[in-house]
Amino acid sequence: MSFSLIPDYSFGKLTDIDVELLKRSGIKLLLLDLDNTVSPYGEKKPSDEMKSWFDGMKNEGITLFIVSNTRKPMAGVFARELGVDYIIRAKKPFGKGVQRALAVTGFSEGETALAGDQIFTDTLAANLANVTSFLVEPILLNYPWLTLRYWVEKPFRMMAKNDLRRQRHE
Numbered sequence: 001m002s003f004s005l006i007p008d009y010s011f012g013k014l015t016d017i018d019v020e021l022l023k024r025s026g027i028k029l030l031l032l033d034l035d036n037t038v039s040p041y042g043e044k045k046p047s048d049e050m051k052s053w054f055d056g057m058k059n060e061g062i063t064l065f066i067v068s069n070t071r072k073p074m075a076g077v078f079a080r081e082l083g084v085d086y087i088i089r090a091k092k093p094f095g096k097g098v099q100r101a102l103a104v105t106g107f108s109e110g111e112t113a114l115a116g117d118q119i120f121t122d123t124l125a126a127n128l129a130n131v132t133s134f135l136v137e138p139i140l141l142n143y144p145w146l147t148l149r150y151w152v153e154k155p156f157r158m159m160a161k162n163d164l165r166r167q168r169h170e
């Protein structure tokens with residue numbers, strides 16, 4: 001367990017994560033934040049691009065699992081559309097969401113990564129749970145509070161151990 005705000009890897013968007021990196025790193029379970037990682041706030045359905053990325057990962061034998069802090073039942077609609085299991089009200093960074101996903105799927109911490117767009121919830125949750133932390137840029141900064149939080153997180157984004165971003169919010 002590490003109380004660290006530094007991501008192991010940083011990507012422009014979720015769909016930039018490719019299966020080769022996961023296989024090289026021994027990652028078999030990819031936990032996913034929902035809001036602004038899979039879909040922007042307020043969207044009702046996943047995009048076609050996101051659906052085909054999910055299908056591609058699953059075809060390569062990667063298990064995908066949504067771990068969201070949301071309280072909204074809409075998360076279930078997304079999970080069904082994308083054909084994955086999910087946990088809502090996960091209370092990242094301190095909740096037991098990651099451990100519950102590991103227990104349900106049977107994968108070890110070393111076989112698991114958590115991808116999300118927020119340093120103080122997703123990256124910290126991954127590092128506390130001893131799974132690989134993948135940070136992505138938020139899909140859409142469509143509210144002032146999202147932009148503010150993004151800038152507070154910026155120094156930690158810059159410190160990612162492996163910065164694989166091609167797209168950035170400047």
Ligand SMILES: [Mg+2]
Nearest residue numbers: 033035036117
């Ligand atoms: Mg998020």
